[in-house]
Amino acid sequence: MNQRVALISGASRGIGRAIALDLARRGHLVAAGFHEHTDAAQAAVAEIQKTGGAAFSVQLDVTDPSSCVQAVEAVKKRCGRLDILVNNAGITDESPALATDDAAWERVLKVCLTGAFNLSRAGAKYMVTGRWGRIINISSVVASRGGRGQANYAAAKAGLEGLTRALAIELAPRGILVNAVAPGVIATEMSRAVLAQHSGRILSHGRSGGARGLSCVRGSLLHHRPGFSRGRRVRIEPMSDYEQLMGLIRSRRSIRRFSERRVSRDDLMRLLEAAGWAPSNHNRQPWKFVILEDRRQIAGLADLVGQGLTEKMKSLPETAAAYAGEFKHYATFFARAPVLIVVLHKPPVSVSAPLLAGLKKPDLVSGEPLSAAMAVQNLLLAAQALGLGACVLTGPLLVQNALAGALALPAGYELTCLVAAGHPAESPPSPRRKNIEQIAEFRNNPPPTKPANDRDENL
Numbered sequence: 001m002n003q004r005v006a007l008i009s010g011a012s013r014g015i016g017r018a019i020a021l022d023l024a025r026r027g028h029l030v031a032a033g034f035h036e037h038t039d040a041a042q043a044a045v046a047e048i049q050k051t052g053g054a055a056f057s058v059q060l061d062v063t064d065p066s067s068c069v070q071a072v073e074a075v076k077k078r079c080g081r082l083d084i085l086v087n088n089a090g091i092t093d094e095s096p097a098l099a100t101d102d103a104a105w106e107r108v109l110k111v112c113l114t115g116a117f118n119l120s121r122a123g124a125k126y127m128v129t130g131r132w133g134r135i136i137n138i139s140s141v142v143a144s145r146g147g148r149g150q151a152n153y154a155a156a157k158a159g160l161e162g163l164t165r166a167l168a169i170e171l172a173p174r175g176i177l178v179n180a181v182a183p184g185v186i187a188t189e190m191s192r193a194v195l196a197q198h199s200g201r202i203l204s205h206g207r208s209g210g211a212r213g214l215s216c217v218r219g220s221l222l223h224h225r226p227g228f229s230r231g232r233r234v235r236i237e238p239m240s241d242y243e244q245l246m247g248l249i250r251s252r253r254s255i256r257r258f259s260e261r262r263v264s265r266d267d268l269m270r271l272l273e274a275a276g277w278a279p280s281n282h283n284r285q286p287w288k289f290v291i292l293e294d295r296r297q298i299a300g301l302a303d304l305v306g307q308g309l310t311e312k313m314k315s316l317p318e319t320a321a322a323y324a325g326e327f328k329h330y331a332t333f334f335a336r337a338p339v340l341i342v343v344l345h346k347p348p349v350s351v352s353a354p355l356l357a358g359l360k361k362p363d364l365v366s367g368e369p370l371s372a373a374m375a376v377q378n379l380l381l382a383a384q385a386l387g388l389g390a391c392v393l394t395g396p397l398l399v400q401n402a403l404a405g406a407l408a409l410p411a412g413y414e415l416t417c418l419v420a421a422g423h424p425a426e427s428p429p430s431p432r433r434k435n436i437e438q439i440a441e442f443r444n445n446p447p448p449t450k451p452a453n454d455r456d457e458n459l
Contacts, residue, residue: 342407
């Protein structure tokens, strides 16, 4: 994915801050918009820069059209473009509808609805010239549900969703997708009073969601593929642990193209920490990871694999030779990866080795390679959660003797696979998956079948 420039209003705290951190982690240049909380905005920028991201702060008042224009022009002047706009700025002012005065009504609508229009109008003008853009409006489930004491907020968010659909229709022909995200109750500074007042009654799972859970903002809604739906409203509410896990699993892709951005040591440590929690026989943890970060060394290793595969492929029959070039490409694409993780596992322990001696494929029975494979799965999921791309390679193992010699691998370990990792420079489409009926067969207590000529006496 190429670096995009993203402007986020209300980025100093809460949801806006979480979105800013997430987009920066994925390689985007972030303009953190704020109104009054200067210190919080600077702290968000500093946190992004500390982790290797790029960000700067921009002060603006979304209720003032001229301020929105000036903020967008400042971003354009500094970065040369504006690709992504997240309208996140919002306020609440709760009171029963009959007790809501004109000022409270107008104040909430002016920030939550008119502010989004002001900033979208200013930002879309620059997106139109580049014929590419993404506008994401942060709505709320209150827009469709309503809420006691939230007449002004519910009306503003419902209006925001109407604005989203109208802008989507107008701007889609120019390559600009406009969508809305409708979170449930997210634990932020703005929602603390609501959470305290309604604790235990408004949360569908007994807890509020976290601002960091809004990963869909940088996922499908920022997808690069043309033809993606626009004017879409994505509803996000506190999810169960299972739903969060499945969302992470479904969103993972094998990434083979990486950006030039380096992977921080902190992120690498998180990957290895996740891998270390994989299950293993008697908790032996029979794996080891060799991490390469020197691009020249990684490229040299890819050349070695390529040369070895070329020699091996000379013996292939003609029917298979047609696929040799493609196989070699997929086995050596890691040449441009910022990080290469060499995964190793211990051979079977001495007690089980005699039991495995008579088997044709002892590795399929031994727990060591399987444990290492589960550690790799943990590593892949952690990479996805951190906004990194990764891909497992087993093709290079065809020349594992050359690999082992070049890497001077530690004694007592065998090669399991290689994992290329880095910040993604592509956004692959979702792969097709078989349904449950195609991959599973339930054999216990099958339902009885009634003969075709069997009559039901109740008919």
